[in-house]
Amino acid sequence: xxxxxxxxxxxxxxxxxxxxxxxxxxxxxxxxxxxxxxxxxxxxxxxxxxxxxxxxxxxxxxxxxxxxxxxxxxxxxxxxxxxxxxxxxxxxxxxxxxxxxxxxxxxxxxxxxxxxxxxxxxxxxxxxxxxxxxxxxxxxxxxxxxxxxxxxxxxxxxxxxxxxxxxxxxxxxxxxxxxxxxxxxxxxxxxxxxxxxxxxxxxxxxxxxxxx
Ligand code: ADP
Ligand code: MG
Ligand code: MG
Numbered sequence: 788x789x790x791x792x793x794x795x796x797x798x799x800x801x802x803x804x805x806x807x808x809x810x811x812x813x814x815x816x817x818x819x820x821x822x823x824x825x826x827x828x829x830x831x832x833x834x835x836x837x838x839x840x841x842x843x844x845x846x847x848x849x850x851x852x853x854x855x856x857x858x859x860x861x862x863x864x865x866x867x868x869x870x871x872x873x874x875x876x877x878x879x880x881x882x883x884x885x886x887x888x889x890x891x892x893x894x895x896x897x898x899x900x901x902x903x904x905x906x907x908x909x910x911x912x913x914x915x916x917x918x919x920x921x922x923x924x925x926x927x928x929x930x931x932x933x934x935x936x937x938x939x940x941x942x943x944x945x946x947x948x949x950x951x952x953x954x955x956x957x958x959x960x961x962x963x964x965x966x967x968x969x970x971x972x973x974x975x976x977x978x979x980x981x982x983x984x985x986x987x988x989x990x991x992x993x994x995x996x997x998x999x
Contacts, residue, residue, distance in 0.1 A: 790895050803833045820968040821968055825981040829985060833861075851881020854880050875906060875908070876902035883898070899927060912965040915961065916961075916963065918966055919982035921958045926950035944993070955980070956979070966980075
């Protein structure tokens with residue numbers, strides 16, 4: 788399969804209603820161990836993406852620069868920690884595929900990995916800190932392995948999305964070492980990290996677009 792600029796636009800189009808649908812749930816997760824705004828933050832950001840999507844799609848000549856513009860909107864509009872983190876995911880994803888309008892699966896995997904690396908570079912969280920990195924890093928590592936072993940795109944991506952969900956589940960028993968939940972110490976135990984769940988939801992939409 789090839790993943791063209793339109794594929795990425797359609798994926799982003801899916802994120803807009805997804806964040807509306809999950810807004811209250813994500814904010815509820817954040818009210819357990821944070822300040823209760825994660826869903827609202829993401830929905831505000833993607834409403835703005837929705838307003839500007841056609842314009843930035845027309846204005847940009849490759850996938851990397853289109854994604855970068857999406858990232859700049861998220862950075863500017865999404866408040867809190869998640870804004871700069873998800874902003875950098877979109878802004879840096881295309882660094883290795885500048886000028887391209889089609890990615891093969893291995894390039895798509897590199898694209899996703901670059902986004903996760905950008906989150907790690909900005910937030911300095913590692914696996915076990917009870918953040919979105921707990922979902923993203925192990926899942927991307929498995930996706931890279933699957934892609935290298937030549938496994939089918941869809942099968943590899945399904946396993947990736949399952950691993951994101953599993954990584955989010957693994958945040959539940961943890962004490963937080965980064966983000967607002969850090970202040971709670973042991974009181975964070977028993978609650979899911981909201982950002983790990985939004986990360987899972989994002990790539991679940993990419994999987995749906997792949998199956999489309
Ligand atoms: P805020 O906590 O500033 O209100 P949000 O509620 O939108 O921001 O986002 C919170 C999420 O951001 C957390 O659930 C966590 O996954 C993620 N997060 C916070 N700090 C970091 C960090 N340093 N590295 C990675 N992710 C982080
Ligand atoms: Mg919050
Ligand atoms: Mg906040």
